[in-house]
Amino acid sequence: MRRLITRGRTLVLSSTARSAYILFAGNLTDSVFAFLFTIITFRLLTTADFGIFSALNNFVFTAVLILDLGLGSALLHFLPYWNSRRQPSRSEAYLSAAVLMRVGIASAVGLMLGFFSFVIAPGFFKTDQNWAIILAGASLVTISGLDILNFALQAYRKFLPSAITANTFSLLRFIFVCAFALLGLPFSVTTATAITLISPVLGIILPVRWLPLPRLYLPAKPLISSLLGFSGWLGVAKITSTVATRLDIQIVLLFLGTAAAGIYSVAARLANFYPVIIASFTAVLATRLSGMTTPGQLLRFSPKVVLFQLILASGMLLAIGLARPFVTLLFGLSAAPSVPLFRGLTLAYLPYLLASFPNAVIIYYFKRPNVAGFMGLIQLATAFFSNLVATPIFQSFGPIISLGLANTLLLLINLFMVAKLWTSASSAPALPD
Numbered sequence: 001m002r003r004l005i006t007r008g009r010t011l012v013l014s015s016t017a018r019s020a021y022i023l024f025a026g027n028l029t030d031s032v033f034a035f036l037f038t039i040i041t042f043r044l045l046t047t048a049d050f051g052i053f054s055a056l057n058n059f060v061f062t063a064v065l066i067l068d069l070g071l072g073s074a075l076l077h078f079l080p081y082w083n084s085r086r087q088p089s090r091s092e093a094y095l096s097a098a099v100l101m102r103v104g105i106a107s108a109v110g111l112m113l114g115f116f117s118f119v120i121a122p123g124f125f126k127t128d129q130n131w132a133i134i135l136a137g138a139s140l141v142t143i144s145g146l147d148i149l150n151f152a153l154q155a156y157r158k159f160l161p162s163a164i165t166a167n168t169f170s171l172l173r174f175i176f177v178c179a180f181a182l183l184g185l186p187f188s189v190t191t192a193t194a195i196t197l198i199s200p201v202l203g204i205i206l207p208v209r210w211l212p213l214p215r216l217y218l219p220a221k222p223l224i225s226s227l228l229g230f231s232g233w234l235g236v237a238k239i240t241s242t243v244a245t246r247l248d249i250q251i252v253l254l255f256l257g258t259a260a261a262g263i264y265s266v267a268a269r270l271a272n273f274y275p276v277i278i279a280s281f282t283a284v285l286a287t288r289l290s291g292m293t294t295p296g297q298l299l300r301f302s303p304k305v306v307l308f309q310l311i312l313a314s315g316m317l318l319a320i321g322l323a324r325p326f327v328t329l330l331f332g333l334s335a336a337p338s339v340p341l342f343r344g345l346t347l348a349y350l351p352y353l354l355a356s357f358p359n360a361v362i363i364y365y366f367k368r369p370n371v372a373g374f375m376g377l378i379q380l381a382t383a384f385f386s387n388l389v390a391t392p393i394f395q396s397f398g399p400i401i402s403l404g405l406a407n408t409l410l411l412l413i414n415l416f417m418v419a420k421l422w423t424s425a426s427s428a429p430a431l432p433d
Contacts, residue, residue, distance in 0.1 A: 026163020027280050031273045033170035038269045040177045042262075042331055044187040051258040052127050053189045054265030058249045059125075060136050060196065064143045065242040067105050070369070071098045072151035074227055076286040077364060079155035092212055095152055097227055099145075106144035113137030126258055132190040139197040143169075146200040149207040154283045161210040165203045172199040237369065240376030244383035244406050248399035255391045255398075264396050266331055267341035274349040277312065278356050285357065289364035295425070298365055305357045312353055320346050341396055348404035351411040358414035366421045375413050382406040 042050050075098055082090040113120065117133035125133070146169060153162035176195045180187045249268055253261040285305065292298055319326075320343045327339050363372050383406040391398030 022159040022163055024277060024280065026159075026167060027273075027276050029163075030167050030170045031276065033167065033174045035270070037170065037173045037177050038266075039331055040174075040181050041187075041192055042266065042335070044177070044181060045189070045192070047262040047334070048258040049189055051253060051260070051262035051265060052125055053132075053192050054269070055249050055253045055261055056125055056132060056136055056189065056193060057196065058246055058265075058268070060139055060143070060193075062242055062246040063109065063140055064106070064147060065246075066239045067109060067140065067144060068102065068147065069105070069239075070237065071102050071227070072148055073286065073363070074098065075148075075151050075155045076283060077290050078227070079152065080157070080287050080290050083156070088212065093223055094227060095211070097223055098152075099148055101224075101227075102144050102148040103141060106140045110137035110140040113140070126253070127189060129188065129190045132188075132193045135190065135193040135197050139193065139200075142197060142200040142204065146203045149204060149211065151283075152211055153207060155287065156211065157287055158210055159284075161207070165206050168203040168206065169200045172202060236373035237363075237376035240373075240380035241410075244376075244380045244403075247383055247387055248403065251387050251391055251399050252396060256395060260396055263335070263338050264341055264399075266327065266335045266338040267345055270327070270342050271345035271349060274316065274346070274353065278349075278353055281308065281312070282356050282360050285360040286364045289360055292365055295422075298361070302357075309353060309357060313350060316346050316350060316353070341400065344397060344400040345403070348400050348407060350407075351404070352407040355407065355411040355414045358418040359410075361418055362414065362421065366425075368421065371417055371421075375410060375417070378413065379406045379410045382409055 041053065045053060075094065078094045079091045082088070082094070114134040114137045117130045117137070121127050121130045121133045146165070150162050150165055153159075153165060173195055176199065177187075177192070179185075180191065249261060249265055252264045256264075288301060289298075292301070323342050323346075324336070324339045327342060328336055331338070359372060359375075363369050383402050386402035386405055387399055389398075390401045394401060
């Protein structure tokens, strides 16, 4: 028993655990500020306008994740790889290329959104506030810049600066919306979107102190090919996984209307905490797995990961039990119908949590991002077609059922592929003692 306790203490105090603690604490604070922003916005807007803003906000953050194209995840591979080989100039070259590509792509898409805002606003978001669409397009650039720099901080294992940088965005959004509430200023969907546009600016400035940011220059073609060669399939995985897990609000808005979308958005906003935490955990895994070269290293590392997954799963189950007092306290009794939706979303994200470790092993240990991309395509197809069938039948629970089905399928395929790849590598040298 004493030996088991000693081993547990070692796992809990390991460097991997400490890195995870920093990111988890940062994400917890970030989520608290995000929840507070959502609560105040919910109270300042009508239920219908909150549904519109939630759909637009969901679209913006989904687009940001899609436009990443796997570049952030590629930095988590290349920067630790070249730094471990004492070639910082190569790391800086990859960082420069990733920043230029990420911001350039976001700028192009943002301009297109602004140009076609008069069509997009009424057609996709049921609103006549065209400026909200224009500002949403501009926010793609600022949030993308913040996101890629945050990935770079994590790749350099600067987890505390990463947490601080991410928290400035949510903190400033909270401060701005509080100012509108306290001063009694007019507040609309356009106003909320403008706050989202300007809040990432401080988080973009701060990494200048913490990163070896090179002078930005057009990267050489071989470097672009190398970056895209690894990030290409990661981009497919990122796009498909993002769309699969964020279809819900758009589906509810289009099928069930703005009021239903407003209620569903409360549950979805709370549940968005889960993929944020899981993504942070995966970032820690990526920096560790990328440097592993033997099966023995992976086997010794695995118990730490399983321990954290069990802790996170226990926390999610606890959230189900506390859902009603938590939701009604934060959002008021008008948000009570979202409680069973939040509980359903929590259960739907459990297999997504469990799939995170085998998925990271496939990408960063076995170096098979193409497998992750293929699995993402299956996940997206499952979520999309099941949504079309389930939402008209089960109403607001339809997207939840679809998400749970897609995530469960993802978990099973990940486990199968890890077992297959491990068997294929069984001819490798014997494990060290």
